Amino acid sequence: MLRFLVLLGFSFVFLQLHATGNISKYINMKYSYISFLTIFLLFFLTIMQLYFYWKEGSDKEKEKESGSSCSHVDDCGCGHDHSHERKGWKYWIAFPILIFPVLTYLFLPIATLDSNIVKAKGYHFDVYNDGDPYSQHQFLEPDTSTYYGSEGYYERMDKYLKKYASKDTVKLTDANYLEAMETIYKNPGDFMGKTIQFHGFAFNDKELKKNQLFVFRFGIIHCVADSGVFGMLVEFPDDMDIKDDEWIQVKGTMTTEYFQPYKKTIPVLKVTNVEKIGKPADPYVYNNYK
Numbered sequence: 001m002l003r004f005l006v007l008l009g010f011s012f013v014f015l016q017l018h019a020t021g022n023i024s025k026y027i028n029m030k031y032s033y034i035s036f037l038t039i040f041l042l043f044f045l046t047i048m049q050l051y052f053y054w055k056e057g058s059d060k061e062k063e064k065e066s067g068s069s070c071s072h073v074d075d076c077g078c079g080h081d082h083s084h085e086r087k088g089w090k091y092w093i094a095f096p097i098l099i100f101p102v103l104t105y106l107f108l109p110i111a112t113l114d115s116n117i118v119k120a121k122g123y124h125f126d127v128y129n130d131g132d133p134y135s136q137h138q139f140l141e142p143d144t145s146t147y148y149g150s151e152g153y154y155e156r157m158d159k160y161l162k163k164y165a166s167k168d169t170v171k172l173t174d175a176n177y178l179e180a181m182e183t184i185y186k187n188p189g190d191f192m193g194k195t196i197q198f199h200g201f202a203f204n205d206k207e208l209k210k211n212q213l214f215v216f217r218f219g220i221i222h223c224v225a226d227s228g229v230f231g232m233l234v235e236f237p238d239d240m241d242i243k244d245d246e247w248i249q250v251k252g253t254m255t256t257e258y259f260q261p262y263k264k265t266i267p268v269l270k271v272t273n274v275e276k277i278g279k280p281a282d283p284y285v286y287n288n289y290k
Contacts, residue, residue: 002095004049009102011042022110024282027223140266142182142219142230144287157186165190172198177285178219181230184254188267191254196269199249199277200231202242207261210239215250215269219285227284233259234269242276249275 017023145153160183164170172180184191200215216231234250252271259266
């Protein structure tokens with residue numbers, strides 16, 4: 001019965017995630033079909049487990065009715081397995097572990113990644129990571145080079161450069177945010193003096209001037225485990241009173257600045273227009289792998 005309850009719980013979780021649209025907070029929606037198919041697989045396994053449980057109970061009832069009870073020995077000659085061994089500690093530990101994700105989904109609210117995560121993890125460029133490719137965290141600058149062969153990656157970047165560098169105004173939307181931001185960071189010289197427009201949540205840092213802040217979006221490559229916070233340093237003509245996690249749309253001219261905390265030159269948007277906006281229904285952006 002415990003196996004049945006675990007499978008039923010996971011079936012409900014996946015079904016609920018898709019019904020509410022909250023699945024987008026965990027995975028890149030390009031792969032949503034996989035989790036959708038998982039719903040049917042889990043329901044099938046749940047039904048099968050319920051059948052096995054019913055069949056086991058039915059067989060025991062038949063044994064009682066036939067009176068074929070035997071002493072608890074390894075081989076009593078009746079053709080039935082009467083090895084009533086106690087279930088070990090591993091058995092009783094495994095089920096709480098399996099049911100824990102279901103319980104957390106049912107009783108804890110789904111949290112959206114925000115500036116608190118940035119404060120907790122910090123933000124830096126990959127060049128300052130410890131060299132372990134499995135522990136790198138992406139911040140500010142998207143980098144999808146690890147997901148392509150070198151030739152395929154440069155072909156992809158060349159295509160995006162032709163797509164965006166030819167425009168006087170580059171507008172970043174939910175659909176193109178990661179690819180456009182990566183292109184700008186990889187080729188800042190091609191975007192100098194161009195008008196850039198995008199929106200995201202504000203993040204203030206003590207290292208910044210009073211008229212500067214970061215505007216970020218959380219991006220998901222495959223799933224929330226490899227998510228990163230991507231965006232740009234923006235500078236206003238005057239000091240601004242914008243709180244962390246307030247969503248704003250900024251438009252301005254791109255330039256670059258040597259940012260001492262990173263010991264690196266980074267793109268900076270000289271803002272000419274700013275507007276406070278509401279938090280979007282889906283605050284995340286996703287890699288489209290086109």
